[in-house]
Amino acid sequence: MTGRNIIQCFSLRLAALVLVLLAGAASLAWLNKWQIDLTQGKLYTLSQGTRNIIAGIEQPITLQFYYSESQTRDIPMLRNYAGRVQDMLREYERKSQGKIQLKIVHPEPFSEAEDEAATAGLQAMPDGRGDKIYLGLVGSVGDRSENIAVFNPQKENLLEYQLSQLVYRLNKPKQITVGVIGDLPIFRGVDPKTNRVRPDWLIVNQLRQLFDLRRMIDPNVDKIDDDLSLLMVVHPHKFPEKTLFAIDQFVLRGGKLLVFVDPLAEADDSDTRLLATGFSDRSSDLEQLFAAWGVDYDAGQVVLDLGNAHRIPAQQAGQPVPHVGILSLEGDGINRTQNVIADLENINIASAGSLAQHPGSRMQFVPLLTSSLQTDRMETQTYSMIGNHAELLEKMQPSSHRYTFAAWVSGAVKTAFPEGKPATSQFSGEVLQESKEPIQAIVVADTDVLADRMWVDRQEYYGQTVATPFAANGDMVVNMLDALGGSVDLINLRSRGTYQRPFTRVDDLEKAASSRLREQQDALAKALSDTESKISQLNAAAANQETGEVQELTPAQKQAVEMFEQERLKIRKNLREVQHQLNSDVDKLGAILKIINIAAVPLLLIVLALLAAGLRRYRMRRIG
Known part of the structure; x- marks a missing residue:
């Protein structure tokens, strides 16, 4: 190959590389414009109700997101959630077509920004070192403002509802x-x-x-x-x-x-x-x-509920007895999929x-x-005539309704x-x-x-x-x-899913390995117990019946002890192999995920660039 050919080949490869980079940049710009949401539950896609609220904004709204970034470096859960909130806020800004302006503020300790956050009514969280962490939002239209004092990661499913509610209140100020x-x-x-x-x-x-x-x-x-x-x-x-x-x-x-x-x-x-x-x-x-x-x-029936009953003494200084007519609803008793009550801890009701x-x-x-699923219904008149709730409990006939x-x-x-x-x-x-x-x-x-x-x-x-x-x-x-x-x-807004997704495959691997480990541990414990019992029996048989002194172990006893030691070493070796296999499976899964995350997008861009180049060459040939 002549020098000229080498230069031409190098030039072609360099041009191809430039083409790939340009195609990659164009693809990234396209992806950023259109945004493909592949998350379960469409966590980054605003619901239709939210889009309608944003479309109805009449005056420009300013949202200031206060996030103490430097104070959360050692708190990955809070950092991840803050990133989730920020991504959601950017989506609101993008959908508003200029009606919402987002400002990110990182208040440092003893700074003016920290004072502004406190004055705006945001709630500070301690970081364990004497400083404060802010993770809240202040929205304003003119001289009116609304805030979300703190974003709670435990209430992540309410994030879109909270943001949309704040935007709605700013847009519709009438009480x-x-x-x-x-x-x-x-x-x-x-x-x-x-x-x-x-x-x-x-x-x-x-x-x-x-x-x-x-x-x-x-x-x-x-x-x-x-x-x-x-x-x-x-x-x-x-x-x-x-x-x-x-x-x-x-x-x-x-x-x-x-x-x-x-x-x-x-x-x-x-x-x-x-x-x-x-x-x-x-x-x-x-x-x-x-x-x-x-x-x-x-209106003639009162619900009795043993599963949610308050425990109240039936007599003065007596032991608490469930009052199946006075209930404390929490957990499954509150529909967490409905924003209107999703964040409530407990509700007390009586004779409902x-x-x-x-x-x-x-x-x-x-x-x-x-x-709950431990319930009964009683006629209102009968219920009102029972004075002692211990008697009420006795008359109850629970069902699973x-x-x-x-x-x-x-x-x-x-x-x-x-x-x-x-x-x-x-x-x-x-x-x-x-x-x-x-x-x-x-x-x-x-x-x-x-x-x-x-x-x-x-x-x-x-x-x-x-x-x-x-x-x-x-x-x-x-x-x-x-x-x-x-x-x-x-x-019509409903609770959304959570951003934090469990590593189900890793969890399955660990559960399977843990199950195998338990089986091996049980086998070891049983073998240990059986062998110690046999040794005790041998020692008892070898003891001098008159003096009670234990004589030297017989060859049979020594052989039994050696067999136990070998068995114990064998089982421990199996335990190590199971643990090693667990780590190996998790490491392989991690390697596969890294390859997908690192290589998948560049490979996709290369394929798109090659397809674009091929299509262009095909068109040029047809024209020629």
């Missing part, structure tokens, strides 16, 4: 107005039995801080105000037909509803509930409306009823709170009054026969969940009321109103 109607004394008033002022329930104080509450003093209403979009119904004890019709029309025209019913409202102390039989009827129901919405509920989807109903019925205490109900419905408005109604607006859009309602089969005694310790301290929550009942009500009061896009 939600909530109408409240019902028959429980949750508002400040005079106790008719003592003639003393009865304060607001703490749930009312909490709601007033976040919503514009509008109390409807008289439940006998003909119409729900047109400017209300959210109604909270508490303990509708025998509401008149005209009120039921008003609620029916409110829901049909698009109003959102949160309703609390109960087979036995223990907080209902009205004397008017006493029946001729001596039984005080403290139940509530929306029977006619529930029937139209495909919801089954029996049950809900179910009516057979054949096409409504969407999503359980939010459920019982799981009951629903709270549910989200949605879908298209027809009016519960097909014959028209009741004769007593003064309703003057358009009478709707069906919903204009799918209704959104949350039904809770317990009203005691709102009572102070079920979720908070309330004490007076130097004239000030100090409340210390011990359950998340208040947060649950706030979340439910917040979710219903938001957009349909926000309502």
Whole structure:
């Protein structure tokens, strides 16, 4: 080969290399533009609801992500999660087409950025060395701001919901107005039995801080105000037909509803509930409306739940006994797939009823709170007449049925009054026969969940009321109103998967090896026990019966000991081989993953470049 040919060959190879690099750069730019999400659960793909919220942004939003990067160098879990949050925020920025501006701030100890984070209401985490770690977000539009005080890795499945909720609040700053109607004394008033002022329930104080509450003093209403979009119904004890019709029309025209019913409202102390039989009827129901919405509920049955029962002494200074009517729901009792309650720790309820989807109903019925699989139902009258919960436990006959205490109900419905408005109604607006859009309602089969005694310790301290929550009942009500009061896009957001994926193949290898190790260890332990037993027997046989002194081991005894030592060494060798095989399998799997991660993308780019070059050469030949 001449020098000229060598130069030409080198030039061609250099040109090919440049072509590959250019194709690789173009491919990376293309991939960055389009983004292919191959993760399980599409963790990097924003849901349609989030994209709708972003598209509806009216004013530019600034998001400042505070992340103490230098303080998390030795905390890989937190660093990984911070990267996940940052990637998600960049996706919001990219989808907004300039409506969202993202700023990344790394606050150092004793810096101005750290002071800004604290002033903005972000929550610092200790790093174990005396410094603070910030991992939070501040969003602002003009002079208004919202924040996420801290991103909790344990609540990673709520990440998209939290971010979308913050964007929605910044875009829709108007406070939600909530109408409240019902028959429980949750508002400040005079106790008719003592003639003393009865304060607001703490749930009312909490709601007033976040919503514009509008109390409807008289439940006998003909119409729900047109400017209300959210109604909270508490303990509708025998509401008149005209009120039921008003609620029916409110829901049909698009109003959102949160309703609390109960087979036995223990907080209902009205004397008017006493029946001729001596039984005080403290139940509530929306029977006619529930029937139209495909919801089954029996106001005459209380659910007993042994699996979630509070343990309370049945007698003074006695041993705690499960109270199967007073329940603490946690774990599987809270539907973690629903954002509205996914991050709640525990909910306390008492003498609750049950809900179910009516057979054949096409409504969407999503359980939010459920019982355990150790349950029973008892007639409300029988339940109320049992004074001792130890006796209640004795009368319970547990089954494996799981009951629903709270549910989200949605879908298209027809009016519960097909014959028209009741004769007593003064309703003057358009009478709707069906919903204009799918209704959104949350039904809770317990009203005691709102009572102070079920979720908070309330004490007076130097004239000030100090409340210390011990359950998340208040947060649950706030979340439910917040979710219903938001957009349909926000309502439809569901919990996402988690970014941290387990190495299932490695786990399987380790479990298999551990199983083999256990078998070998069991064999070793058994062999050791058997051999020591035999040696003990030989020593006993070799002992002098008169003096009790142990004589020198016989050749047979020595041979048995040597056999045991050899067997023990053999088993230990097998253990080492099993462990070595485990490490070898894991190392091979790691090597394969490294090859795929390192070589797969360059090989893909080379293939794309060669295909592009081949296609170009083919076109040139056809032209020539």
